Amino acid sequence: MKKQKNSAIVVNSSYAGYEGSTIIGQYSITKSTLIALTKQMGKELYREGIRVNGVAPGLIKTKFSGLLWKGG
DSSP, X not given: OTTSTTEEEEEEOOGGGTSOOSSSHHHHHHXXXXXHHHHHHHHHXXXXXXXXXXXXXXXXXXXXXXXXXXXX
């Protein structure tokens, strides 16, 4: 990546990483870890010209997330 101009890393996390949850606690922990990793990589890689961005969307209504938005 150092050899290419305008290199970037995009990390996909979740809003759950900013807010704890009693329903999906382990998921929140892993997403908060990704947020911290993104911040750290950004600090370490900017000198090399590598941009690090994080995406943390909120709840998306799908069948998989039904327990969260249907109210149990």
